Amino acid sequence: xxxxxxxxxxxxxxxxxxxxLPAALEADILLADLGRTFxxxxxxPRRTTATWFDTFDWRLYSRGILLYHDRTAxxxxxxxxxxxxxxxxxxxxxxxxxxxxxxxxxxxxLLEPLLAERRLxxxxxxxxxxxxxxxxxxxxxxxxQVMAETHQIGSEPAIATIRLQEVRGYGRDFDEVSDFFSNYxxxxxxNPYFFFAQGVRxxxxxxxxxxxKFRPALRPEMTARQAMVTVYSDLLATMRRNEAGVIEDLxxxxxxxxxxxxxxxxxxxxxxxxxxxAGATDTFRQEFAWLGEIxxxxxxxxxxxxxxxxxxxxxxxxxQPGLAPxxxxxxxxxxxARQRLVRQLRAKKYRKxxxxxxxxxxxxxxxxxTKNSGLPVAQLARRIIARRFRRLLRAGRAIHPAxxxxxxxxxxxxxxxxxxxxxxxxxxxPEEELxxxxxxxxxxxxxxxxxxxxxxxxxxxxxxLAGLRLGSRxxxxxxxxxxxxxxxxxxxxxxxxxEFAGRFAxxxxxxxxxxxxxxxxxxx
Amino acid sequence: MSIIAVYxxxxxxxxxxxxxxxxxLSASGGQRTLLCDMDPQGSSTFYFRIRPDxxxxxxxxxxxxxxxxxxxxxxxxxxxxxLPADFSYRNIDIALDDMKKSKxxxxxxxxxxxxxxxxxxxxxxxxxxxxxxxxxxxxxxILVPLIPTxxxxxxxxxxxxxxxxxxxxxxxxxxxxxxVEKRKKMHWELMQQLIREPGVMxxxxxxxxxxxxxxxxxxxxxxxxxxxxxxxxxxDLWREIKKRMARQ
Numbered sequence: 099x100x101x102x103x104x105x106x107x108x109x110x111x112x113x114x115x116x117x118x119l120p121a122a123l124e125a126d127i128l129l130a131d132l133g134r135t136f137x138x139x140x141x142x143p144r145r146t147t148a149t150w151f152d153t154f155d156w157r158l159y160s161r162g163i164l165l166y167h168d169r170t171a172x173x174x175x176x177x178x179x180x181x182x183x184x185x186x187x188x189x190x191x192x193x194x195x196x197x198x199x200x201x202x203x204x205x206x207x208l209l210e211p212l213l214a215e216r217r218l219x220x221x222x223x224x225x226x227x228x229x230x231x232x233x234x235x236x237x238x239x240x241x242x243q244v245m246a247e248t249h250q251i252g253s254e255p256a257i258a259t260i261r262l263q264e265v266r267g268y269g270r271d272f273d274e275v276s277d278f279f280s281n282y283x284x285x286x287x288x289n290p291y292f293f294f295a296q297g298v299r300x301x302x303x304x305x306x307x308x309x310x311k312f313r314p315a316l317r318p319e320m321t322a323r324q325a326m327v328t329v330y331s332d333l334l335a336t337m338r339r340n341e342a343g344v345i346e347d348l349x350x351x352x353x354x355x356x357x358x359x360x361x362x363x364x365x366x367x368x369x370x371x372x373x374x375x376a377g378a379t380d381t382f383r384q385e386f387a388w389l390g391e392i393x394x395x396x397x398x399x400x401x402x403x404x405x406x407x408x409x410x411x412x413x414x415x416x417x418q419p420g421l422a423p424x425x426x427x428x429x430x431x432x433x434x435a436r437q438r439l440v441r442q443l444r445a446k447k448y449r450k451x452x453x454x455x456x457x458x459x460x461x462x463x464x465x466x467x468t469k470n471s472g473l474p475v476a477q478l479a480r481r482i483i484a485r486r487f488r489r490l491l492r493a494g495r496a497i498h499p500a501x502x503x504x505x506x507x508x509x510x511x512x513x514x515x516x517x518x519x520x521x522x523x524x525x526x527x528p529e530e531e532l533x534x535x536x537x538x539x540x541x542x543x544x545x546x547x548x549x550x551x552x553x554x555x556x557x558x559x560x561x562x563l564a565g566l567r568l569g570s571r572x573x574x575x576x577x578x579x580x581x582x583x584x585x586x587x588x589x590x591x592x593x594x595x596x597e598f599a600g601r602f603a604x605x606x607x608x609x610x611x612x613x614x615x616x617x618x619x620x621x622x
Numbered sequence: 623m624s625i626i627a628v629y630x631x632x633x634x635x636x637x638x639x640x641x642x643x644x645x646x647l648s649a650s651g652g653q654r655t656l657l658c659d660m661d662p663q664g665s666s667t668f669y670f671r672i673r674p675d676x677x678x679x680x681x682x683x684x685x686x687x688x689x690x691x692x693x694x695x696x697x698x699x700x701x702x703x704x705l706p707a708d709f710s711y712r713n714i715d716i717a718l719d720d721m722k723k724s725k726x727x728x729x730x731x732x733x734x735x736x737x738x739x740x741x742x743x744x745x746x747x748x749x750x751x752x753x754x755x756x757x758x759x760x761x762x763x764i765l766v767p768l769i770p771t772x773x774x775x776x777x778x779x780x781x782x783x784x785x786x787x788x789x790x791x792x793x794x795x796x797x798x799x800x801x802v803e804k805r806k807k808m809h810w811e812l813m814q815q816l817i818r819e820p821g822v823m824x825x826x827x828x829x830x831x832x833x834x835x836x837x838x839x840x841x842x843x844x845x846x847x848x849x850x851x852x853x854x855x856x857x858d859l860w861r862e863i864k865k866r867m868a869r870q
Contacts, residue, residue: 112696232698238840239671240698266696266703267675 112264113272114180117279118286119258125246128260128282129231132244135278140231149192149223150297153216154343154352156306161212164291167192172205180290184208194218196349215404217349222297225250233275241271251297259292260284308339310355312362316525318476322373325475327463329366329522333359334455345440350400353439357397360389365518370482375465378458385451396439398558399432405555412586413579420579423572424562479523480618486516487614494542494602499595503553506598510546513539527617535613542605545598552591559584623736624867626743627761631777633748636767636800638665639833639843641745643856644765644863646842649702651860653740656694658732659707660757661747662714667706669840670697674706680714684721686731699845703739715752725788728756750784758790763867767800767827770812792821796866798859799826825862827855 119128132138148166152158158165163183164175172186172194186205188194195217200206226249233242243263250256260279264272279285295305314329336359343352364386367379406425410418442448458464463471470478490512497505517539524532563580566573604610628641638661645657659666667674672695682689694703718724735742746757758764766781768774782792797816802809816822827833832843832852839846844853 237671237673264696265698266694267692268695 112266113269114261114263114290115276116180116259116261116288116290116292117284118288118292119260120283120286123258123284125229125248125258125260128284129229129244129246131282132231132233132275132278136275137234137236138231138244139234140229143227143229145225145227147223147225150221150294151218152221153213154219154348155216155308155310157212157214157216158209159305160309163208163212164294165209165218172200174205174208175291177289177291177294215349216351219348221303222251222301224293224297233271235268235271241265241268242275244275249293251293252300254296254300257293259288261290310336310351310358312336312521313524314522316475316523318474318526320475321471322370322473322475322478323463323468323471325478326366326370326373326522327459330363330455331459333363333366334452334459338452341443345443347436350397350404353393353397353400357390357393360386360393362518362521364390365515366522369486369515369519370470370478370522372469373471373478374463375468378463378465382455382458385455389448389451392439392442396432396435399428399435402428402555402558403432409583413582417575417579417582420575420577421583424576424579475523476526479519479526482519483516483523484614484618486512486519487611490516491606491611494606497598497602499599503549506546506549506595507553510543510550513543513546517543531613531617535610535617538605538610542601545594545601549591549594549598552587552594556584556587556591559587623740623742624762625732625760626741626763626765626863627746627757628743628765628767629746629754629757629781630766630768631748631750631781632769632774635748635769635774636827636833637748638669638745639836640765640767640800640827640856640859641743642666642669642836643842643844644860645702645741645743646699646844647857647860648741648743649699650844652701654701654703654738655741655743656703656705656735656739657697657743657745658705659745660711660753661707661745662709662711663747664707664709665837666745667704669836669842670695670704671840672697672704672706674708678706679708679710680717681710683708683711684714684717684727684731687734690731690735699842707745711747711753718752718756724752725755725759728753729760732760755788758785758788758794761794763863764795765863766795766797768797768816769801770799770809770816772808772812775812775816793870795821796863797822798862801829802826803829823859823862823866825855825859827852827859830855 119125129138129140133140146168148168150164150166152165159177162177164177166173166175167188169192170187170189172188172191173182174184175181176183184204186200186203188201194200197206197209197213200209226247229246231244231246232240233244235241242265245261245263247259247261248256249259262272262275262279298305312332314325314332316325316328320328337356340352340356340359343349344356364383367374367383367386371379403425406421410421413421490509493505493509493512497509517536520527520532520536520539559580563577563584566577568574568577626644628637628644630637641657645655649655657666657670664674675693678689678693682693690705694705696702697704718727721727723730732742744757744761746754764781764785766778768778778797781795785792785795797819799809799813802813804810813826817824828851830850830852832847832850836843836846843850844856847853
């Protein structure tokens with residue numbers, strides 16, 4: 099449901115319209131002519147400057163929302179309805195990046211679910227000069243509002259518009275003025291925020307130019323090699339897009355997206371075999387393994403730091419203070435891990451890797467023909483998906499309540515491999531069925547992922563605990579807090595394990611397996 | 623959403639000025655506000671330079687729904703709309719009397735407007751009729767501008783008695799002193815006496831020429847004379863009213 103300013107059931111909304119002024123026409127001339135036909139008063143021009151914000155991946159724009167700061171307040175707009183939805187008085191406070199920095203307010207509560215961990219980045223600033231005018235009737239009542247605006251973005255030539263706003267109950271007057279404009283030659287209507295795309299482009303980006311969604315554009319007539327080169331090229335582009343954000347530490351999602359691209363690349367190189375020349379495959383497998391390693395520590399610590407509030411709530415109040423030094427330590431570890439990572443991303447080894455990989459992919463994966471390189475991609479896809487699914491089923495069926503933890507972790511890896519394969523070849527698979535399949539797989543993976551997560555957390559906490567010197571009071575409190583956490587996490591892990599049987603039964607039911615069978619037959 | 627009726631059986635106590643100025647303050651505070659002019663004299667309608675639709679009349683008002691929607695007009699001020707009065711309202715009691723649940727009719731037609739407006743004001747005619755009874759049932763608050771004289775006090779007592787008779791809570795009534803001339807001993811004494819009673823607010827509106835002249839400049843006083851004493855007095859009054867509403 100779109101976000102709007104207030105409830106409106108079957109209520110008529112006052113109409114508004116914005117027209118572009120033809121290049122030669124100036125606002126004052128237009129208003130003067132308008133004033134000769136209708137009684138009109140106009141104010142002195144006023145100037146507003148606005149800075150526009152969104153996350154790197156357009157979390158606001160993609161939902162039809164625009165956000166700006168106009169030197170006195172933050173304003174959140176519904177782009178399509180062209181109306182302000184919420185505002186927050188905050189003179190001069192245009193430096194906020196994360197939703198937690200915003201004071202509790204409607205703006206914040208609207209931003210929070212959308213932004214999550216991402217930071218608001220400045221997109222562009224613009225200046226608008228407005229002449230407010232009012233069309234009056236014989237009683238001196240305002241029957242329509244006109245605003246002549248001149249928009250300035252950076253050093254681009256200014257654009258002039260005229261805006262007409264209906265006053266409730268005076269529809270005829272709105273129509274008369276609209277007709278006047280039309281007869282005057284002003285006919286090009288635009289969205290009031292038409293300048294947004296241009297503003298974004300003035301800083302080298304364009305709306306929706308980045309998404310974390312991964313849908314490589316494969317075509318059924320591609321060979322396996324052509325297809326995988328396309329997949330890897332997409333992934334490399336994603337890595338590159340996120341580099342700057344990682345280095346500048348704008349928010350934690352840049353590293354996350356970077357790592358996911360690395361993981362997908364590794365998965366491809368490992369699973370979709372004998373498609374690229376053997377030598378290249380081996381070399382790059384090693385290089386990407388290295389990349390996975392160097393990005394791991396910082397990301398792990400990021401994830402940990404997300405847990406801070408949740409960890410606190412797991413503990414009885416008396417134990418909670420013990421967590422403070424624990425998280426302080428994590429923060430300092432994270433800072434060092436990040437520094438190390440940035441050094442490596444700036445160093446020659448990384449540059450050489452990305453350059454070599456880029457060149458290799460640009461050449462179409464040049465090198466000797468391999469067993470699968472010439473296969474039609476659909477055929478290869480079918481084969482791999484079928485194999486992955488069979489293995490997952492087999493591994494899952496072998497698990498029983500007393501199975502050791504490693505078997506769950508292995509199953510999770512199997513699930514991931516299937517997931518990645520489905521993602522690689524998604525363009526070739528029937529959309530509706532794919533959605534269903536991924537949904538089901540996700541349900542299973544969520545359970546396995548939660549289990550693994552809890553195991554990893556406990557492992558790391560135990561490790562941390564082992565490294566604590568128990569001399570001081572502060573460390574004793576930390577140890578007690580961590581002990582409390584461990585038992586809470588353990589309890590939860592048991593619960594998750596209990597749910598597994600049901601989830602897997604759902605996943606492996608005949609309808610699902612039938613779905614995969616149909617899938618693998620139809621993939622083309 | 624709440625409905626505030628500005629009411630006094632006596633005329634000339636500042637009802638319209640109050641309704642107009644408070645409605646403006648409500649809207650400029652960010653709340654979508656509707657002022658319903660219930661007085662066939664149409665003073666608030668006049669203050670906003672609005673004329674009712676020729677097709678609008680008391681019967682249309684009582685029909686409610688789209689008949690009302692079509693008659694609502696935007697004022698010159700963002701977030702503030704007006705439902706104009708019509709001279710045919712002088713006979714509204716006759717139409718009401720004919721209806722079933724004749725005392726709850728107004729409540730019924732105002733209900734749907736609650737989705738659209740955060741605050742509704744009713745500018746009431748100076749009388750006590752079936753329409754008034756409708757207003758007392760429909761309103762969440764009855765705001766009474768009181769000129770501090772003996773007869774006004776008497777009128778207030780009559781109001782309380784009437785509310786009791788029609789089974790409405792006295793708690794709905796919020797009183798403030800209007801057109802106060804602090805030099806007049808009677809004003810001062812009566813205010814001292816009444817201020818102790820529940821529902822009587824400390825905020826007051828002095829007798830001011832600026833308010834008297836509203837009919838000339840035809841704008842809320844906070845727009846025409848934002849720095850004036852009158853503007854400040856209404857702002858204080860609105861603040862006090864909001865406080866009381868929040869408490870309940």
